[in-house]
Amino acid sequence: MRRVCLTLPTNRACAETIRAVAEEAAYGARNFGVEVHLLVLDSSEGHVLAGHRDAVAGLPPVPGVVVHHLDEAEQRAFLREVVARSGVAGPDRVLDLLLPSRVSYGACTDRAFLLAEALGCDSVHRRDSDSRYQSRTGSAESTGTTGSTENSGNSGNSGKSGLAGAPDEVGAPVFPIHHELTSLGRLPADLVGLVSRSRLDPACADRPVAMVGGSFVGEMSVDVAEIHRLDPAVYEDVIGLSVPDGYPEIWRRNLIAEAFRGAGTTPFTRDLSTLTHVSPTRVDMCNIAFTREVYGRVPLPPATDTIGSDYFLVHVVQGARLPGVLHNRHIVNFHTDERRSDAGFLAYHRRLAKYFLSTPYFEAVYGRTAAAGAELLDDGGRVRAAAVAGFVRDSTRLDPAGNRERLDVVDRSYRKLGGRYAEAAEVLAAERERLLDEARTDMEDFALLIDAWDPLIRSTKSVKGITW
Structure with missing residues (x-):
């Protein structure tokens, strides 16, 4: 039976989300005849961790769903054995990259990749703790016709065939795993009638x-x-730092206008799925799935305190011209109380500043991957990890002067806004040199992890006693 990993990394209270993602796991197992490994990677502590344990213990048993809840001590024990068996150089350093003491959006997902490999899964499906599922608000009818704008993927085929199950009822949760299990790992020709339309390069x-x-x-x-x-003008200055240098002004303005907005606010009524080369600007990492042929070759950057760093593989897939499916089963975004606190505010803006500083390095790599195109793949159609590692290392030679100017923009802008933004500017100014150094060394660390990734992936198979 095909195994898949539905993972929820978390470092904050999210018992309700755990229960909701468990429902998605049950939906996947029921409608697609797969074994879903629900993997909760928990960096919480104290009463929050205890609440999560209670939530997991209270999940009803579901045929085809296997639940794993690992705290950081359990994750570290697994990783330590994987690293030791891999024989990689600098094992302590590699372990620190996979489980750093600070928040890392890439590292938490890298741990899910390694655990999924150990569990024999073919794909990883990631969700986030600060998200909820939409409910169907319109007609559940489906045409299943390629090119139609009607509901797609609900073709009524038997789940055991690997196709979609019966149409969802009005009011039912809208689970992204529906499209993920319909399409992942399949050839484009097999998706005729199962996606709404195709915009894929025939080549x-x-x-x-x-x-x-x-x-x-x-x-x-x-x-x-x-x-x-x-201040909309300050907003343009700040968010404009995320736009690569050299973009025409009209494109730059469009990218600023679309940034951080997701898919808007339109509620879900019917499915629309597109076979295409998926743009990273159209997806969110709370709503993503990759095959092991992708994450088994290249990990995500383990950069700490850097939002956006976990989108790296989306860019690699696009640059290598690998097929993807973009769908509209969008997840509902919300913000926890912690995000609205002063501490949460400061933590986010430190991570946002690191994102701006990482942008030139990542864009240098993305430009190289896009230029390489299909040449980024080996004869078996797999991403050439050594080439990606080379691009990453080359990026560290960029002149840091541009990033000094970026921090100047942030500083001026935040001081103009005043209040707690001015206070954040003071903190960032005090950390200025460290932030600049980290943006570069994060890429050096990433290249190191890419080099170690293949031995790490292979060593997961020899880890014994996986009974979580």
Whole structure:
């Protein structure tokens, strides 16, 4: 039986989300005849961790669903054995990259990749703790016709065939795993009638679907939304730092206007799925799935305190011209109380600043992967990890002067906004040199992890006693 990993990394209270993702796991097992390994990677502590344990213990048993809940001590024990068996150089350093003491969006997902490999899964499907599922609000009818704008993927085929199950009822949760299990790993020709339309380059039709993703609806980032409300001109200056240098002004303005907004606020009524080369701007990492042929070759950057760093593989898939499916089963975004606190505010803006500083390095790599195109793949259609590692290392030679100017823009902008933004500017100014150094060394660490990744992936198979 095909195994898949539905993972929920978390470091905050999310018992309700755990129960909701468990429902999605049950939906996948029931409608697609797969074994779903629900993997909760928990970095919480104390009463929050205890609440999560209670939530997991209270989940009803479901045929085809296996639940794993690992705290950081359990994750570390697994990783330590994987690293030791891999024989990689600098094992302590590699372990620190996989389980750093600070928040890392990439590292938490890298741990899910390694655990999924150990569990024999073919794909990883990621969700986030600050998200909820939409409910179907319109007609559940389906045409299943390629090119139609009607509901797709609900073709009424038997789940055991690997196709979609019966149409969802009005009011039922809208689970992204529906499209993920319909399309992942299948050749484009097999998806005729199962996706709404195709915009795939015919030259790529012999490659299986490597990624399936959607976005979010609802609130945009609570912190940048406030910047826009306080001063739209400052918002353009700050968010403009995320736009690669050299873009024409009209493109730059469009990218700024679309940034941090997801798929808007339109509620779900019917499915729309597109076979295409998926743009990273159209998906969110709370609503994404990759085949092991992608994450088994290249990990995500283990950069700490850097939002956006976990989108790396989306760019690799697009650059290598691998097929993907973009769908509209968008997840509902919301912000926890912690995000609205002063401590949460400061933590986010430190991570946002690191994102701006990482942008030139990542864009240098993305430009190289896009230029390489299909040459980034080996004869078996797999990503050439050594080439990606080389691109990453080359990026560290960029002149840091541009990043000094980026921090100057952040400093001026935040001081103009005043209040707690001015206070954040003071903190960032005090950390200025460290932030600049980290943006570069994060890429050096990433290249190191890419080099170690293949031995790490292979060593997961020899780890014994996986009984979680």
